[in-house]
Amino acid sequence: xxxxxxxxxxxxxxxxxxxxxxxxxxxxxxxxxxxxxxxxxxxxxxxxxxxxxxxxxxxxxxxxxxxxxxxxxxxxxxxxxxxxxxxxxxxxxxxxxxxxxxxxxxxxxxxxxxxxxxxxxxxxxxxxxxxxxxxxxxxxxxxxxxxxxxxxxxxxxxxxxxxxxxxxxxxxxxxxxxxxxxxxxxxxxxxxxxxxxxxxxxxxxxxxxxxxxxxxxxxxxxxxxxxxxxxxxxxxxxxxxxxxxxxxxxxxxxxxxxxxxxxxxxxxxxxxxxxxxxxxxxxxxxxxxxxxxxxxxxxxxxxxxxxxxxxxxxxxxxxxxxxxxxxxxxxxxxxxxxxxxxxxxxxxxxxxxxxxxxxxxxxxxxxxxxxxxxxxxxxxxxxxxxxxxxxxxxxxxxxxxxxxxxxxxxxxxxxxxxxxxxxxxxxxxxxxxxxxxxxxxxxxxxxxxxxxxxxxxx
Amino acid sequence: xxxxxxxxxxxxxxxxxxxxxxxxxxxxxxxxxxxxxxxxxxxxxxxxxxxxxxxxxxxxxxxxxxxxxxxxxxxxxxxxxxxxxxxxxxxxxxxxxxxxxxxxxxxxxxxxxxxxxxxxxxxxxxxxxxxxxxxxxxxxxxxxxxxxxxxxxxxxxxxxxxxxxxxxxxxxxxxxxxxxxxxxxxxxxxxxxxxxxxxxxxxxxxxxxxxxxxxxxxxxxxxxxxxxxxxxxxxxxxxxxxxxxxxxxxxxxxxxxxxxxxxxxxxxxxxxxxxxxxxxxxxxxxxxxxxxxxxxxxxxxxxxxxxxxxxxxxxxxxxxxxxxxxxxxxxxxxxxxxxxxxxxxxxxxxxxxxxxxxxxxxxxxxxxxxxxxxxxxxxxxxxxxxxxxxxxxxxxxxxxxxxxxxxxxxxxxxxxxxxxxxxxxxxxxxxxxxxxxxxxxxxxxxxxxxxxxxx
Ligand SMILES: Nc1ncnc2c1ncn2[C@@H]1O[C@H](COP(=O)(O)OP(=O)(O)OP(=O)(O)O)[C@@H](O)[C@H]1O
Ligand SMILES: Nc1ncnc2c1ncn2[C@@H]1O[C@H](COP(=O)(O)OP(=O)(O)OP(=O)(O)O)[C@@H](O)[C@H]1O
Ligand SMILES: [Mg+2]
Ligand SMILES: [Mg+2]
Numbered sequence: 001x002x003x004x005x006x007x008x009x010x011x012x013x014x015x016x017x018x019x020x021x022x023x024x025x026x027x028x029x030x031x032x033x034x035x036x037x038x039x040x041x042x043x044x045x046x047x048x049x050x051x052x053x054x055x056x057x058x059x060x061x062x063x064x065x066x067x068x069x070x071x072x073x074x075x076x077x078x079x080x081x082x083x084x085x086x087x088x089x090x091x092x093x094x095x096x097x098x099x100x101x102x103x104x105x106x107x108x109x110x111x112x113x114x115x116x117x118x119x120x121x122x123x124x125x126x127x128x129x130x131x132x133x134x135x136x137x138x139x140x141x142x143x144x145x146x147x148x149x150x151x152x153x154x155x156x157x158x159x160x161x162x163x164x165x166x167x168x169x170x171x172x173x174x175x176x177x178x179x180x181x182x183x184x185x186x187x188x189x190x191x192x193x194x195x196x197x198x199x200x201x202x203x204x205x206x207x208x209x210x211x212x213x214x215x216x217x218x219x220x221x222x223x224x225x226x227x228x229x230x231x232x233x234x235x236x237x238x239x240x241x242x243x244x245x246x247x248x249x250x251x252x253x254x255x256x257x258x259x260x261x262x263x264x265x266x267x268x269x270x271x272x273x274x275x276x277x278x279x280x281x282x283x284x285x286x287x288x289x290x291x292x293x294x295x296x297x298x299x300x301x302x303x304x305x306x307x308x309x310x311x312x313x314x315x316x317x318x319x320x321x322x323x324x325x326x327x328x329x330x331x332x333x334x335x336x337x338x339x340x341x342x343x344x345x346x347x348x349x350x351x352x353x354x355x356x357x358x359x360x361x362x363x364x365x366x367x368x369x370x371x372x373x374x375x376x377x378x379x380x381x382x383x384x385x386x387x388x389x390x391x392x393x394x395x396x397x398x399x400x401x402x403x404x405x406x407x408x409x410x411x412x413x414x415x416x417x418x419x420x421x422x423x424x425x426x427x428x429x430x431x432x433x434x435x436x437x438x439x440x441x442x443x444x445x446x447x448x449x450x451x452x453x454x455x456x457x458x
Numbered sequence: 459x460x461x462x463x464x465x466x467x468x469x470x471x472x473x474x475x476x477x478x479x480x481x482x483x484x485x486x487x488x489x490x491x492x493x494x495x496x497x498x499x500x501x502x503x504x505x506x507x508x509x510x511x512x513x514x515x516x517x518x519x520x521x522x523x524x525x526x527x528x529x530x531x532x533x534x535x536x537x538x539x540x541x542x543x544x545x546x547x548x549x550x551x552x553x554x555x556x557x558x559x560x561x562x563x564x565x566x567x568x569x570x571x572x573x574x575x576x577x578x579x580x581x582x583x584x585x586x587x588x589x590x591x592x593x594x595x596x597x598x599x600x601x602x603x604x605x606x607x608x609x610x611x612x613x614x615x616x617x618x619x620x621x622x623x624x625x626x627x628x629x630x631x632x633x634x635x636x637x638x639x640x641x642x643x644x645x646x647x648x649x650x651x652x653x654x655x656x657x658x659x660x661x662x663x664x665x666x667x668x669x670x671x672x673x674x675x676x677x678x679x680x681x682x683x684x685x686x687x688x689x690x691x692x693x694x695x696x697x698x699x700x701x702x703x704x705x706x707x708x709x710x711x712x713x714x715x716x717x718x719x720x721x722x723x724x725x726x727x728x729x730x731x732x733x734x735x736x737x738x739x740x741x742x743x744x745x746x747x748x749x750x751x752x753x754x755x756x757x758x759x760x761x762x763x764x765x766x767x768x769x770x771x772x773x774x775x776x777x778x779x780x781x782x783x784x785x786x787x788x789x790x791x792x793x794x795x796x797x798x799x800x801x802x803x804x805x806x807x808x809x810x811x812x813x814x815x816x817x818x819x820x821x822x823x824x825x826x827x828x829x830x831x832x833x834x835x836x837x838x839x840x841x842x843x844x845x846x847x848x849x850x851x852x853x854x855x856x857x858x859x860x861x862x863x864x865x866x867x868x869x870x871x872x873x874x875x876x877x878x879x880x881x882x883x884x885x886x887x888x889x890x891x892x893x894x895x896x897x898x899x900x901x902x903x904x905x906x907x908x909x910x911x912x913x
Binding site: 029030031102139146150175176183241243376 | 472513767803821862
């Protein structure tokens with residue numbers, strides 16, 4: 001009960017699951033259920049809550065509760081998993097935890113001479129990985145109580161519902177606990193508890209930068225109220241919540257954007273009460289930050305960059321040689337056109353050809369079936385060179401040099417080998433890895449219209 | 459009063475979890491197996507039998523119940539030996555043979571001996587039991603998850619066990635328990651021909667709802683003092699089973715340590731009876747729902763465990779119908795819909811785009827490019843979803859894949875870039891529609907788009 005009260009205070013909005021957990025595994029000296037399955041979206045606090053719950057329970061109940069908390073991503077084979085569990089559980093009496101197989105594992109557990117009132121809990125995070133192990137592991141873990149005779153409970157923690165765990169041999173149904181996703185107001189409540197941290201972050205930044213009027217600025221930061229922060233969070237969630245509900249991601253981004261929000265105030269350009277002007281200042285920042293969720297840029301103070309535009313910048317700044325650029329374009333064309341259409345696209349007579357092709361394809365193209373959506377197909381070096389010569393007006397006869405340029409493009413990861421990378425000749429097959437926008441950008445530099453040669457657009 | 463309730467909670471929890479030997483119903487089957495084992499013990503008859511029934515139908519419980527019936531008899535104790543194997547643990551014949559040796563306490567005898575074949579080894583072990591006197595001990599082999607032994611190389615273990623039992627070289631009884639109804643077909647011909655073809659089928663007992671209600675009452679009621687004494691007496695015999703592989707006798711529920719206040723027990727039992735007295739009560743209809751989901755006793759027991767664990771002297775001094783319907787409600791929700799409702803609007807939009815694609819192209823596979831193009835068309839004209847970048851959408855797409863809402867089509871893994879990898883939808887349209895309706899504060903335009911792909 002104390003554990004419940006303590007955690008309920010520390011983690012808002014998790015009252016129901018905490019209550020259920022306390023009921024099921026919170027009473028010392030009572031029987032545990034054989035297995036529990038906990039699931040819910042990322043960031044709903046599964047890991048954090050369980051770990052805190054165990055820590056608090058163990059503190060109150062040292063000798064009568066043994067907990068193994070194992071992450072199945074780290075323990076990626078059943079052997080490592082078993083040994084890790086045993087290491088936690090048998091603690092001091094870990095004379096020998098070498099475990100060959102499931103049989104060994106169960107045997108070792110059986111041999112634990114325990115008082116009947118001692119409880120054992122095996123908590124397996126990212127439990128969906130158990131499916132990759134031998135078929136006997138999951139069903140047996142779910143009935144360890146029957147197999148070992150200990151008062152033991154196995155808790156599976158995962159983002160996936162139980163039905164994803166069903167396998168060939170059916171399993172015993174564990175008790176399931178769902179960690180519901182936080183609603184918008186709940187998210188606001190939890191983020192709002194982060195107020196002091198956000199404030200501290202700004203102070204730390206100011207101290208690092210040491211502007212002239214440091215003391216006045218620090219004073220301003222001091223006057224920030226919880227209410228002001230909540231107002232900011234409202235604006236923030238208005239932009240972010242539709243794209244991301246992951247609490248840890250939101251927490252980090254909210255802290256970061258709060259520094260931007262405070263900037264005009266610290267500069268003295270906008271007053272703290274002028275919410276609509278503050279909104280105008282932050283709106284753009286928030287939108288660029290939105291394009292950055294999950295793609296964190298290291299320092300909090302680096303200006304956020306727009307990701308899609310970034311690609312184009314790379315494309316523009318890429319110092320490829322002239323023929324290299326044409327090779328890349330040719331590779332793109334080869335990847336997204338079927339070789340059957342090469343002839344039609346590259347015959348000498350321009351005007352006529354384009355008309356005819358248009359007629360053929362005008363009605364037949366369904367958007368979803370466009371080659372640029374389906375993905376690149378592989379092509380041979382021979383075909384690449386043929387297209388290269390066709391789109392290049394001048395005549396060049398330097399196949400050897402061209403082959404080395406192809407290698408360069410592969411090294412730059414603009415092309416990749418599908419087969420024949422050891423001895424490159426005409427039959428080696430390649431694939432283009434860059435997107436349409438990238439190629440359009442490259443072709444603009446050399447003054448070439450690539451759309452004209454893509455059957456998708458004709 | 460406080461302590462009384464905690465006592466009850468502890469008692470009920472322990473009985474629900476650790477009463478391994480009380481079998482409800484199945485009297486005929488139990489008698490059948492009991493007689494078979496008795497004959498093996500008393501007359502040295504050999505035999506084989508398969509116990510077949512779905513998971514949680516009480517196969518292990520039946521075997522344990524029979525053992526607890528037999529164990530008080532001195533004949534049984536002196537003349538038999540138990541060997542317990544589990545298909546999940548003894549995954550090959552080598553492990554199985556080693557375990558058999560240990561369980562027959564013949565490690566010393568077998569030490570250092572080299573055997574040409576499995577049969578030789580087994581014969582040696584069985585011969586060791588013939589110690590001087592006329593008759594050797596009978597061995598009872600219990601093979602849990604029997605179907606898994608059928609996957610062992612050449613079915614050597616099964617062949618040899620059945621061969622011994624059929625030819626009566628030594629008195630052994632082989633009992634297999636499995637949840638596969640087609641188990642006989644898994645046996646190789648030469649193995650099948652040595653099996654006695656004795657099969658006992660177990661299906662959930664409570665074939666009518668009345669019995670289910672009785673069971674509910676039985677499982678929640680506290681026995682009288684006299685009954686408790688009887689149970690304790692019966693359980694004390696279990697200590698005589700000396701098997702390392704079997705654990706149930708070591709940790710069996712034992713009521714001896716519980717002392718109840720008679721008055722309190724009376725009112726408790728009464729409360730349980732009243733709960734299901736009225737045929738139209740909330741409690742009964744909750745149980746009815748439960749019964750329709752799964753009739754088995756094992757399912758009911760898990761439900762009761764959850765119910766009992768909510769007992770709390772301060773907040774929940776007795777079991778109420780509201781509690782029951784609350785727990786039953788958790789069994790009737792669809793976890794997929796629940797999870798869909800926890801997605802962000804962007805992620806849900808992608809699922810909607812996938813739905814439209816699948817409907818138009820008759821569940822054709824799709825990749826990120828295709829879906830993003832469809833979504834971008836919607837986003838362009840929408841007020842809420844404008845300005846969502848490709849990279850963010852790709853992350854959302856990957857989250858859907860991680861949540862296994864969409865599954866990659868296995869043959870496209872390899873060198874394909876992730877934007878182009880083909881996937882298929884692992885949802886029904888109904889689940890998505892439910893989610894769209896349940897989703898809190900979904901922008902109207904998204905809900906409309908979900909209904910019709912026309913933008
Ligand atoms: N109710 C809450 N109150 C305060 N902080 C919370 C709450 N729920 C989650 N958090 C915070 O959110 C972050 C993410 O939580 P956590 O890692 O436990 O999620 P998870 O469910 O395990 O996610 P995943 O499935 O990705 O492993 C943590 O920093 C945690 O402190
Ligand atoms: N007829 C029954 N009488 C008493 N208890 C039962 C009965 N049927 C099932 N149970 C209970 O259901 C649970 C599972 O039963 P048991 O282990 O005997 O099933 P099983 O048939 O051996 O399943 P599996 O095939 O998974 O091994 C136990 O808690 C047991 O007490
Ligand atoms: Mg986690
Ligand atoms: Mg069983």
